[in-house]
Amino acid sequence: MTLREIKELLDAEIVVGEDKLDLEIKTAFGADLMSDVLAFARSGCLLITGLSNPQAVRTAYALDIAGIVVCRGKALTDKFIDIAKELGIPILWTQFIMFEACGRLYREGITGCIREVLVEDKQRAQ
Amino acid sequence: MKASRVASARSWLRTSNVPSDEYLEGIYYVQGRDFVDAGIVSSEIKKNLKEKGIPESIIRKVAVVTFEAEVNIISYAEQGTIQYYVEPGSITIEAKDIGIGIEDIELAQQEGYSTADDSIREMGFGAGMGLANIRKYSDEFEITSVPKEGTYLRSTIYVNGK
Numbered sequence A: 001m002t003l004r005e006i007k008e009l010l011d012a013e014i015v016v017g018e019d020k021l022d023l024e025i026k027t028a029f030g031a032d033l034m035s036d037v038l039a040f041a042r043s044g045c046l047l048i049t050g051l052s053n054p055q056a057v058r059t060a061y062a063l064d065i066a067g068i069v070v071c072r073g074k075a076l077t078d079k080f081i082d083i084a085k086e087l088g089i090p091i092l093w094t095q096f097i098m099f100e101a102c103g104r105l106y107r108e109g110i111t112g113c114i115r116e117v118l119v120e121d122k123q124r125a126q
Numbered sequence B: 001m002k003a004s005r006v007a008s009a010r011s012w013l014r015t016s017n018v019p020s021d022e023y024l025e026g027i028y029y030v031q032g033r034d035f036v037d038a039g040i041v042s043s044e045i046k047k048n049l050k051e052k053g054i055p056e057s058i059i060r061k062v063a064v065v066t067f068e069a070e071v072n073i074i075s076y077a078e079q080g081t082i083q084y085y086v087e088p089g090s091i092t093i094e095a096k097d098i099g100i101g102i103e104d105i106e107l108a109q110q111e112g113y114s115t116a117d118d119s120i121r122e123m124g125f126g127a128g129m130g131l132a133n134i135r136k137y138s139d140e141f142e143i144t145s146v147p148k149e150g151t152y153l154r155s156t157i158y159v160n161g162k
């Protein structure tokens, strides 16, 4: 699915990354806890989160995450947007709650970037 | 200036396995309680490593380790430094700080153990996963601390896997 299709599906606004709407997305990860994102998310996935602060963008950058969907219509600060621009992380902004956003994406074929946390995952990253 | 102050004041925290300064690639000062900029050092180090053409999967590991180490200094210490060394075959990250230190280092490393306050949770951290994450992404890992003095953390990531 492209970021453009995801934008439509989630009735979202593209806040950063207008030029990256053709980006192909296959997997996603949803969490508000950045330590969990750092532990389990994979490069190239879409991050669905209710955290709209600089740390969410920097976490996405650390892992080469393809883009962020900010759910629940969380307020976006200028600082958040500036850092996303600087680091080249596309930002979609939706009013949907995380469950609804994830459900809509899953129904259209987006899968979790990992399916479950395995013992190996806990011990060592890929 | 600030960086060297931290480094020299707590040189006792140094251990024998630190690469020689010949491989020192960068050093960053980290200010305690500076929540807004948390993660900036991790981002900067990542940018630098990308320019050097280091494999992306290795850079991701370095980025996670530096991120969690940086957040810990900001969250719990007064001030500290993060330095990184690029050696042939490995990258080493050293995080040192002056601060309250850690009483029980085993307990601190347990997943879920945390003394974080709300300001740390608001950043998306403080669930007691940080040190576990650093460990998980490291090929070599060491942490030592002196209560009321400071904490020293070293992580080495092999470029060709474990």
Ligand SMILES: Nc1ncnc2c1ncn2[C@@H]1O[C@H](COP(=O)(O)OP(=O)(O)O)[C@@H](O)[C@H]1O
Binding pocket: A035, B068, B072, B073, B075, B076, B077, B097, B099, B100, B101, B102, B108, B109, B113, B114, B115, B116, B125, B126, B127, B128, B129, B130, B131, B132, B151
């Ligand atoms: N640099 C540090 N100085 C003092 N205490 C620390 C430091 N790093 C970690 N700790 C202690 O260890 C605990 C666990 O750290 P960590 O695994 O990163 O989880 P979290 O930061 O989410 O609590 C912290 O809550 C804190 O009590």
Ligand SMILES: [Mg+2]
Binding pocket: B068, B071, B072, B125, B126, B129, B130, B131
């Ligand atoms: Mg931590």
